[in-house]
Amino acid sequence: MSSTGALILFVMALAVVIGLCLYAWRLRKEVGRREAYRRDEDSRALQNSLENLDYVASALVQQQVDITEGAWRCKVLLEIVDSSLAERPAFQAFSEHFNRTRHLNTHSARQQLTARERMQEDKERLAAEDDMREAVVAAAKAVLEWRAKGADVLH
Numbered sequence: 001m002s003s004t005g006a007l008i009l010f011v012m013a014l015a016v017v018i019g020l021c022l023y024a025w026r027l028r029k030e031v032g033r034r035e036a037y038r039r040d041e042d043s044r045a046l047q048n049s050l051e052n053l054d055y056v057a058s059a060l061v062q063q064q065v066d067i068t069e070g071a072w073r074c075k076v077l078l079e080i081v082d083s084s085l086a087e088r089p090a091f092q093a094f095s096e097h098f099n100r101t102r103h104l105n106t107h108s109a110r111q112q113l114t115a116r117e118r119m120q121e122d123k124e125r126l127a128a129e130d131d132m133r134e135a136v137v138a139a140a141k142a143v144l145e146w147r148a149k150g151a152d153v154l155h
């Protein structure tokens with residue numbers, strides 16, 4: 001092989017390597033951009049969950065929402081924010097009420113029940129709400145106090 005041919009092959013190989021390096025650099029930038037986007041989305045989702053938790057807890061304290069619905073929503077939102085939050089002693093009333101009422105039918109399953117079955121479930125739900133009302137409202141107040149300390153206070 002002539003030296004000219006070897007030089008041409010060397011230049012072509014160098015061009016391929018440089019091209020691959022530029023492509024790898026571009027892919028790395030894209031990965032960084034996507035990671036930043038995901039972090040922003042996670043942050044927005046956390047902030048939305050905290051805001052919704054504020055609204056639901058406030059509605060519970062002001063008796064603008066049923067105890068069952070408010071407790072369920074607070075429990076779910078606390079678990080979205082941090083799965084260990086629902087187990088805090090101050091917030092356990094949400095989980096306790098959820099566990100007492102989770103077997104009750106909702107939405108379309110409730111519509112499938114007979115009037116007698118719906119009335120029986122309503123009695124059971126109202127009895128659980130009467131038993132848990134004070135504890136759930138106290139837990140909602142605890143959530144509002146916890147949130148007043150600042151959004152960064154997770155533990």
